[in-house]
Amino acid sequence: MKLAEERVTAPSPSNEFPARRTSRAKGWMPFAMLVGGSLLLIALTFLSLTQGMKALSPSTVVDALFWPTDTPEHRAINGVRLPRTVMGLLSGAALAVAGSLMQSVTRNPLASETTLGVNAGAFLVVVIGTIFWPGMLHQYAFLFAVLGGAAAALAVFGMGGGRKGTPIRIALSGMIITLVLSSVTSALMMLFEQDTQGLFVWGSGSLNQNDWSGVRFVWPWVLGGIAAVLLASRHLDLLAFGEESARSLGQHVGRTRMFAMSVSIVLACVSVSVVGPIGFIGLLAPHIVKLSGMRAHVLLLPVSAIWGAAILVGADTVARGFAASAVGELPAGAVTAFIGGPWIIWLALQASKNAAAASPPEGRSSMNVGTIGRRLPFVPLVIVLTLLLVAISIAALMNGTLHLSVSEVLATLSGNGTKLHEKVLLELRLPRLLTAGVVGMILAASGALMQSAVRNPLADPQIVGVSSGAGVGAMLLLVAFPQLPAGWVPVGAFIGGIAAAVIVYAAAWRRGLSPTVLTLVGIAVAASGTALINILVVYAKLTLAPALTWLAGSTYARSWPEFAQVLPFALVLLPIAWWMGRKVDLLSFQDDSSTGLGLPVRRTRLLVTLLAVVLASAAVAAVGAVGFIGLLAPHAARMLVGSNHRRLMVLSSLLGAILLVAADWIGRIMLSPREIPSGIVVALIGAPYLIFLMFKSRTAK
Structure with a gap:
């Protein structure tokens, strides 16, 4: 039949694809599925009654079900x-x-x-x-x-x-x-x-x-x-x-x-x-x-x-x-x-x-989700965004438990402040702000690279599993080796992020690194990683607030060691990501077209994704699994200047820094003295734009 x-x-038009194409449904298979499932269900149901804080024998379970008595074991079962x-x-x-x-x-x-x-x-x-x-x-x-x-x-x-x-x-x-x-x-x-x-x-x-x-x-x-x-x-x-x-x-x-x-x-x-x-x-x-x-x-x-x-x-x-x-x-x-x-x-x-x-081909590869109609001049945009970042940074340095004026902030930064102001700014607020700015830059750059690599404008390190993999690596290190110093956490994050990327790419390699397969496998890896993080949180018996803070990502209490840990990645890898501009631009075309233009598509996609993975892993190691920046910043930049990769990298990095610095500032002052993790603030800020983006991309040509 x-x-x-x-x-x-x-x-x-939904393009449904079944789990497996078969020319005929064998007559005995549905019956086998029904009988096999029923027998498996009965066996598992019985087995589940034997499990708990104290394992019980099958005979005890049978007695409790059919001949119950007033014993602790029978009461526990029934x-x-x-x-x-x-x-x-x-x-x-x-x-x-x-x-x-x-x-x-x-x-x-x-x-x-x-x-x-x-x-x-x-x-x-x-x-x-x-x-x-x-x-x-x-x-x-x-x-x-x-x-x-x-x-x-x-x-x-x-x-x-x-x-x-x-x-x-x-x-x-x-x-x-x-x-x-x-x-x-x-x-x-x-x-x-x-x-x-x-x-x-x-x-x-x-x-x-x-x-x-x-x-x-x-x-x-x-x-x-x-x-x-x-x-x-x-x-x-x-x-x-x-x-x-x-x-x-x-x-x-x-x-x-x-x-x-x-x-x-x-x-x-x-x-x-x-x-x-x-x-x-x-x-x-x-x-x-x-x-x-x-x-x-x-x-x-x-x-x-x-x-x-x-x-x-x-x-x-x-x-x-x-x-x-x-x-x-x-x-x-x-x-x-x-x-x-x-x-x-x-x-x-x-x-x-x-x-x-x-x-359709355009549905598989298009990176176009619409622009503002007329692209804005690149250099003035860079100047405006840089000034905006400076203004937000000064505002963040001013506000906190101790409020400082602009003149006091500038005096302290120039070495003419009081000891109290120096301690507050130079030991607490400044390293936290710089860490947020650098992490925002590398998260945005990672997202821009990831979107180009998988040819999907909705991809970012969190959606394709890299962030959750890095989180699993860091959590495993903390749980398995609690005696290690905090400096080892980045090692665990790197291993986890790269392991997640290896799984995604190994699964998609035989399919020509298809963007669809890369994204689907990334979603699967992200789901498994999140589940494993939840298991580790339960195992480590973390209280609610630290667990949620880690899962959401936070710049709270970041100091100079964290900044020194993440800065080399920005100084070395961001210029490399910018330099790869022409090759990344060619990835936005169909694979056949890119190959015809002399681009080794698989190798380039692999290198671009590896670069994105390393950047995302460094960010997770520094501040936890902050999401959405890798999705929001590249899209905002693309709407302003189009898809030229080199310009996109510059604007995305600036927008990423602005987002995370602003989120850190808002999270500190919104319910002071309590703090909201910056990852949650980014998600709340970005949700309206993200919804607008999704609806806009439905009709983008």
């Missing part, structure tokens, strides 16, 4: 472990069905509750409710989660181009929205640390249950939602034929999409409201099932639910397996994210040929 996508005569396992079954099924529906509605194989930002939106609104309306949240947590999840999904879908958005664009839009919402969430959790204590682990996804109340709330929504979409399975099948064909068959396409997307958001958010945001289940389970050739929703949805439940219960079993060790129990969501990263890499490699064939 031919598969649905082979019968499509008018595919939609009162704590069984509700937790059942919650894992329900949440896993809900997330898998939600992901399958999102993929069908958007015809985007990368769509899921994670990539569409539903988890991040729901988590943000739940945190807001925890802080400002705790009583109302306790009663209506589900409604809070649905509101946030639906708003985030609509934003991602709109920014990604709607039904005409390509899979890679939707994925990047989801990543950006998730980063913005996560930054707001982190800021709120830091500002209201007492109110949100305990939400960090829950925010990584935790199935921990103390009674059956969560299960009693969730099961009607999950079972009712799955039953409702099963009744509409025939209408969902018709969506695979494309919009025009479905309409000709009498299908109300808009109504079907609205119904299916609404159910998927409800299923995802009911899970988030109880167990927190657990990622990648909605991406993993449907694709595993589709490997059997199963496409009819009447089978796809329930079998995906079985596999989703098995994956989540298995991940939670692994997480609980560490409970009695020195590591301690891990968040289940971090485990699923760590598992989901390699799956996205595999999916990207399998899908790259079809994606390349389906995407």
